[in-house]
Amino acid sequence: MKDLISMDVLLSSFGGIEGGIIILNPKGYVLYVNEWILKKSIIDIKKYENKTLNEIFENNVNIQLLNAIDDAINSSLSRVISHKIHKDILPLRSFDSLKNGQPLNVSAFISPLKEKVGILIRIVDYSSLVKKEKQIKINETLLRIEKDYFIKSSDENIEMEDFIENFLDRAIKSIGFINIDFLLIKNDMTIKYTKEKKNKILIECEKLIRNKAFDNDILEKEIDTLSSNSNKKICVLYFSDKSIKGVLEFSKKDESIIDTVFEKTLSKIKSLIQGLIESKINYEKLNHIATHDNLTDLYNRSYLNEKFNSFKQKHSNGIIKNFTLFFVDLNKFKNLNDEFGHRYGDKVLIKIAQRIKNSVDSQNGAVFRIGGDEFVVMKEEDNSQNYVDNLKTRISSAFLCESNVVSITASIGSASFPSDGTNLDDLMHVADEKMYTEK
């Protein structure tokens, strides 16, 4: 055969194909076996020339392949042997993932060469191609989720909890073969996403995070110990906001899933979740900065309009009957600033702001700092003298600031929607005037 077709020429045409090539002479004895076969064979092949395939593989060749070779020798018939139909066509295994490799199910194509010069057997590992394709599909799905949820992360109306639940649901549904449990911990909140009612590992992780005072090294070690005792994969997520930590727990839905696919997929999901939550945290921060007063952490003036519209909406939807705007101005605050300086004045403002904030229930009211010592309270109720008196008392009760006793009073004017006006400017004007009259 070597005289008829040069081996180099013959093999050059298979250069691009990953897989096995076996060439037999017209009588069925092996002439050539490529590296791929030698590497993947379970049986250590030392010498193969002039042996039959069954001799080389120590009688572990599938009968269909042997029959097909006979048909090729005797009748010049070509044959496909699909891995979908036949298992263990040849004793091969993959060495990619585990030390010993997983058995490889391959397809074989047997074709007699022209002029009966020999028989070519091509061995193709479709399962690795399918794995690659599946990985590509998974990546595409994750990219789509990433795109959709990066957009959603900027939506301030979606709470972090709903955001996380929603995208984890979608990730689990679209990936299919992985279970994901998740925990997000901030100082005062815990978001837990798990299908098990009592997920022991997550409960343990929560304890650890809360107890270890966010010491990363200790935390990693302890969590490693936790995961080493189970078949679950656990990783900790860190964010730019050091007070927030996440714990991800992955498990296979089906043990037959190949480790490399599992590992690759979960490292992708991990970075996706990390990225999305980081983005959500940043948007929440940005949103907070945009709507809050830097000094007092009350809402700022620019948020007043938005809040007014949402109250108005509630009114037109019939959820509330009316609401009132209280204009609060501190009396003689300027004197305090002049006497003790601005830093001192700021401290007083923070204290007073806290008192005004405590006077309303955040469910049905909001407090704004709209200027130096001017505040606005918006509340879901009719103009109430009781509230005004209560607020005045709260503000004016004496407190200590840098060892000075401070007592400051406030003038308050109010205006109600819709009786005093139906737009923000009108209401502000009425409340402002009433406040000045009082002063």
Next chain:
Amino acid sequence: MMNNFLTEDEFDLMVELVNIGVGKSAASLSQIAQEEVVLCVPALEFLSLDDATTAFQERLPNSLTGVSQEFLGFFSGKAALLFPESRSLDLVHVMLGDGEALEIEVDAELEEEALSELGNILLNNCLSTISNILNKPLNTLLPNTFHTNPEQLTDHLIFQKKKDTIIMLLKIDFSLKSRDLSGHLVFVIDFSENGSFKSTLDNYLKSLEES
């Protein structure tokens, strides 16, 4: 119609040969399915190219999946096993049992590979039976799966249209695992090739008479 191509004896011989081939195929498929597969050929006919084109349009469903295989030797051409597209993978599913298949979409291509093996077994058995009994060598090449419609089927099967090209068309019924499926077998035979196909049949018939 067949008289244009074959004598009655020749025609009967072909029917006989194809039936033996199909019988062998059934045995091979039964081995794979690990259950009895029954195949039968209720109709066989020889058609001219024009008649075949009409017959395809009249008898075959609108979209087809097929496994085709070229053969070369004392008669050459292309053989194909055809199924309605919607049912093409049924054979694979029934043969393998439903648990095996139906993973995710990418597997469809691999199921087609399995289908091409099933077609390969059938076509090889028919062709090799003809070759062995008539004692004339015949090569087959590797099978391909394809998708087409009845109008374009002849273009797909015939590389070069000649006046002497004839089509052997068989209906084939599969009955396996209490499910039935039917397909068609098409053999495109270049009749003009030195007249060797017809003469081989004749010689065989003569040898029967002599013995």
